[in-house]
Amino acid sequence: MKLPFHCHEKWRNIVISIRDSGGTVAFHNLVKFVKREARKATDPMYGKDALRNDDRTKPQPKRNAGIASQSSFKPSFSTDMVENTTQNTQSSKPEEKAAEERKEMSQEDKEFMKIVTNSIHKEDGHYVVSLPFRDKDVIMPDNSEQALQRLRGLKKKFTMNPQIHKDYKKFMEDILSKEYAEIVPQDELKDDCLASDLNEENAVSTVKELTSLCSEGSFRLTKWISNSSTVMKSIPPQERAKDVKDLNLDCEDLPSERALGVYWFVQSDTLGFKIKSKLKPDTKRGILSVVSSVYDPLGLMAPFILISKQLLQNLHKEQKDWDEDVDSKIQKIWHQWLKDLSLLENIHIPRCYKPMGFGLVTSCQLHLFADASNVGYGVVGYIRFVNEDEEIHCALVMSKSRVAPLKKTTIPRMELTVPRMELTAATLAVRMSSLILQELQVKVDTTFFWTDSMSVLRCIFNTNARFKTFVANRIAVIRDCSDIDQWRYVSSKENPASRGIELDNEQQIQHWTGGPRFLWRHHKYWPKQYSKQEPQEDDLELKECVHATIMEKDSFLDILINHFSSWTKLRRAVAWIILTIRCLRQSVNKSHSTKKVNFTLNVQVLEDAEKLLVQHCQTQHFSKEQ
Missing domain, CATH: 3.30.420 (Nucleotidyltransferase; domain 5)
Structure with missing residues (x-):
């Protein structure tokens, strides 16, 4: 069944508590919970319109006994009843991940809820709530005159141009006849309520208790339909769905019902499709129109529908205009898909998993x-x-x-x-x-x-x-x-x-x-499992690893130090090397320099050699102190 959005977490906690204690969640637990919550706050403000914080598409539940009803009530604020769900996982990881991705209420959302909670009261059998303005002292302007002026302007437009009036009227009648829209009394709002039970007696009891509970908040549950004739006989004919009010439950089959976008064939208790495709031109616009008319939120026929999505993608890839005829190759594929589409109505999938x-x-x-x-x-x-x-x-x-x-x-x-x-x-x-x-x-x-x-x-x-x-x-x-x-x-x-x-x-x-x-x-x-192999070295998805090896080599100074046992001979050898290097540099750059190098071993060169040897030793043994 469906519960107000604010009850979801409370019901989940109760379910988890019962299961943790080793018990089994029974339907009377849900009825008891609904009774308690109804007494506390049976008002329309806790619908998903006020508390919506998650827009994920939910799979429709499939259980053994199905009941559907439509609620009709007269609140002072719009509401929707959303489906109650319980969470069962074999590990905490998916649950924690879902909790991380769930959007929490902002500070303004919390302030809104505070205003709603504190201002709820009952007037003439209906719940009333204050409008959630940011400022407390708000004076509402009287805009009735502007509204009437717009209405008079529209009436004048219709009088001056009868064709516009005719088109407007035809359009409204068309969407009403196709049930795209519905004329609803100003003080009445509607939504579906779904429930399931394993036992017919419990289902009958649920119908009576829900009707009684919702009536306390001016909810009227009507348009009931069930796959159980026992349950249907317990419901007054005037409260049944339109197609079953005059139905002989003992000998006539139950009709199909559209439940949250999916067709429920009540008599066979199966889910399926009803195709109402009109003849459309073989253009990108026409193909998109037909494909969009096939509603499959659970993906029951996803492989078949994927073909049409690929076809549309190819048309987009070819940059076809919306009203341009497709080529013969695509047209052949499309006509075959349309031919198979009619077979979709023959496929019925059991609503119940078990x-x-x-x-x-x-x-x-x-x-x-x-x-x-x-x-x-x-x-x-x-x-x-x-x-x-x-x-x-x-x-x-x-x-x-x-x-x-x-x-x-x-x-x-x-x-x-x-x-x-x-x-x-x-x-x-x-x-x-x-x-x-x-x-x-x-x-x-x-x-x-x-x-x-x-x-x-x-x-x-x-x-x-x-x-x-x-x-x-x-x-x-x-x-x-x-x-x-x-x-x-x-x-x-x-x-x-x-x-x-x-x-x-x-x-x-x-x-x-x-x-x-x-x-x-x-x-x-089951299929034989292979050992848990590591990715291959040539796997393109692996990051390339660069290995660098540092090899230490003795420098020429280390070779000289190990060769000479005399400091004087070592210093003179290094001095001659310095002189040789300077002379070679001069010969290479002689065109850019006029200064000549004195190729004689003097005191300055010996000091330079001594300084070079000291610096080399410091680098070798005290590199961390540099």
Whole structure:
């Protein structure tokens, strides 16, 4: 079900506390929590409009019994009900990483919450809150006259130009008929509320308790729909969804319902698609319009949709105009994709991860597969259950796919090669695992990451090599959010992230939605793992190491010192060498100097030799004192 945003952290703490004490979270714990919070603050100010600090896309929960309702109420401030989630991880690393990335409230946000909390009061059965102005003494101007003036101006414009009035009216009727907009009373706001339960009796009780609790804050829960006929019969017909008000629940099938952007086929309790594609021209604008109409937030059909993204990228690469017809080659690919698009409605994926009658789960694992090519990369995640009888069931959780960046660089070391794309896919896998573990209301015992790139595994396993910045940054994310023991090798043939799917091929669809065959078998039959190899010396991602060796050689002065045992002879020998050097320099620079060197051994030269020998000895034995 959905809870006000401010209740998320409180509910998470309660769940963690119950599990740490060895207990199991039951639905009555949630009902008790909702009752307590409703008594404290059943007001619209705690919706996500006031407290939104995270815009991440969340996977929709899949559980056994589904209930959906629409809330209708009359508050003094707008609100949304957001989904309650519990966080279960097998290690603290993903949780800590998510906490670091979460945005905290600013000082102004805290001041806003203080004003809201202190000013809440109830008037005529509705909650009222003061407007959060920075200044306390604010005099609101009377702008009713300006509003009326604008309305009169628009009316005058319609009177003078009937065509504008006609177009305006047609436009409004069009968006209302297509349900892009809805006429809502001025004092009424609406949003969806979703809940699930394993037991029909508990679901019936939940409907009654939620209706009673929300009515205390002037919330009216209506438009109920459930995949259980027992639950639907417990709800008054006038409070049911429009399509089931006059439905005979004993013999007629339940309709489909759009739940948070995903189509829920209530009768079969599956998720799927409804394609309403109109005929569009074979241009970049037309192709983009059709592709954008396919909404797949969970990535249930990501490999199929990736084809259309690659097609659009190629059109952009060719710098096609928005309304320019595409060439015959692209047109052929596009028409084939449109033909396959109609088959998408035939694919239904079970809403529940665990099938009915599966029994007590003894092991729950999360498996994420990553792969990349020169045109794109992707990640797909599966949940794997094992029951008391050693029976195994796997289900698709979500997937993500990305096209390869189009921008090229002139710097070779910055090019996004296939190995780097593989590493980028592995980074996406650990980030997606953190999201899934945070959102799933299922305790996951172990998480495994699979890749068919030995280059990626070598980089992850290595602890000594110094990688280039691009690789080092991604390895840091992977090591922060996972352990090296969680990483496994899988062949490209068995990697579901490495292959596309044909919508008319039932075997490929089962392989995609259920995961590779080896996941359905005992772990001793999983792919053979290779030893944790180090990166090869010629790996382009390794930083080049330059080795410098310093070899000490005896200078000519050391040779002379060791040769002569007499100070006088040593000094004279060095003096003659000094004279020889000076004479050679003069002969080289004779054109630039007219001064002649006196090639005789005098006192000055002997003193210069003595000074040179003393300096050499000081350098050899007292270099640190210089």
